[in-house]
Amino acid sequence: MSQEPPDDAEVQVVSGIVAGSRRYRSVDPAVVRRVASEELPRARNREDAVKRVKRRLHQAVGAYRATGAAGAGGLARDLDRLRTARERDPDARLGDELRAACRDLLARHASTRERLPFLDRLYAGVWDAVGGVPASLLDLGCGLAPLSLPWMGLEASAHYHAIDADIGAIGLVDAFLSIVGQAHAAEVRDLAAPIGPQAAQPADVALLLKLVPILDRQDPSAAQRLVQGLAVRHVVASFPVRSLGGHARGMEATYRRRVEALVSALGPRVRVQTETSVPNELVVVLTLG
Numbered sequence: 457m458s459q460e461p462p463d464d465a466e467v468q469v470v471s472g473i474v475a476g477s478r479r480y481r482s483v484d485p486a487v488v489r490r491v492a493s494e495e496l497p498r499a500r501n502r503e504d505a506v507k508r509v510k511r512r513l514h515q516a517v518g519a520y521r522a523t524g525a526a527g528a529g530g531l532a533r534d535l536d537r538l539r540t541a542r543e544r545d546p547d548a549r550l551g552d553e554l555r556a557a558c559r560d561l562l563a564r565h566a567s568t569r570e571r572l573p574f575l576d577r578l579y580a581g582v583w584d585a586v587g588g589v590p591a592s593l594l595d596l597g598c599g600l601a602p603l604s605l606p607w608m609g610l611e612a613s614a615h616y617h618a619i620d621a622d623i624g625a626i627g628l629v630d631a632f633l634s635i636v637g638q639a640h641a642a643e644v645r646d647l648a649a650p651i652g653p654q655a656a657q658p659a660d661v662a663l664l665l666k667l668v669p670i671l672d673r674q675d676p677s678a679a680q681r682l683v684q685g686l687a688v689r690h691v692v693a694s695f696p697v698r699s700l701g702g703h704a705r706g707m708e709a710t711y712r713r714r715v716e717a718l719v720s721a722l723g724p725r726v727r728v729q730t731e732t733s734v735p736n737e738l739v740v741v742l743t744l745g
């Protein structure tokens with residue numbers, strides 16, 4: 457097995473093949489290229505490299521993906537439903553009909569689906585731990601979680617910065633936040649990139665909901681690097697306590713150890729550590745000095 461740095465042209469070819477497939481065309485091209493350059497030196501040939509890259513992208517992005525949203529037509533239908541719900545209830549920015557539409561969309565992403573019964577508890581607990589509802593929020597590896605806005609209690613003026621490597625999820629989130637008149641930015645970015653722009657835009661709170669385990673599989677130093685680059689007062693990291701298949705398999709103990717390791721790597725910058733877990737999800741709030 458060769459460990460030579462991969463040839464740039466071959467990285468482009470493998471990335472192009474992967475990005476051309478229906479399942480992975482909406483993954484940030486920077487993530488596809490990074491994973492292709494990591495997998496090429498381990499691969500037997502081009503075909504093997506393509507398989508390896510697809511497997512890694514499945515673990516990072518594909519496994520959680522919205523089901524039922526079929527490309528641009530699916531997005532247009534979802535947006536129509538959100539717009540209609542908003543228009544039918546003009547007095548309430550986040551009224552009942554909009555909540556019902558958001559709930560259906562949240563059920564499409566594995567990660568938000570398992571949180572549905574505890575949505576208001578989760579955000580209320582987090583805001584309690586950070587001393588109140590934030591005026592600005594950074595949602596890293598957000599998936600479809602910003603569609604939980606009706607249960608978050610944020611002011612419309614609170615700036616919501618949503619970042620993910622899934623272009624489809626970011627497109628839906630961006631349009632949704634515009635429809636409901638939320639101050640926001642929605643950005644496609646590789647949060648595991650070893651170099652490049654950090655998420656340094658200041659905010660009151662950064663959410664890393666169920667993101668650390670996903671970054672760990674891409675690069676064991678990515679989560680620490682990401683948190684160190686943040687200009688925020690509070691970092692909220694959460695971890696699933698059951699696998700996508702519903703098995704517990706000692707996940708809670710494993711992730712408690714992961715939190716300890718992250719806190720110890722962050723050193724004295726972490727001043728307070730609070731837990732605001734809900735069933736299914738270990739939630740830890742770190743207050744930075």
Ligand SMILES: C[S@@+](CC[C@H](N)C(=O)[O-])C[C@H]1O[C@@H](n2cnc3c(N)ncnc32)[C@H](O)[C@@H]1O
Binds near residue numbers: 520625665
């Ligand atoms: C387990 S889901 C969590 C989604 C959301 N935070 C939640 O709790 O519902 C992990 C998310 O991280 C995103 N992701 C994975 N690797 C990424 C990367 N390198 N850069 C940015 N986002 C990434 C995936 O697209 C997915 O939306």
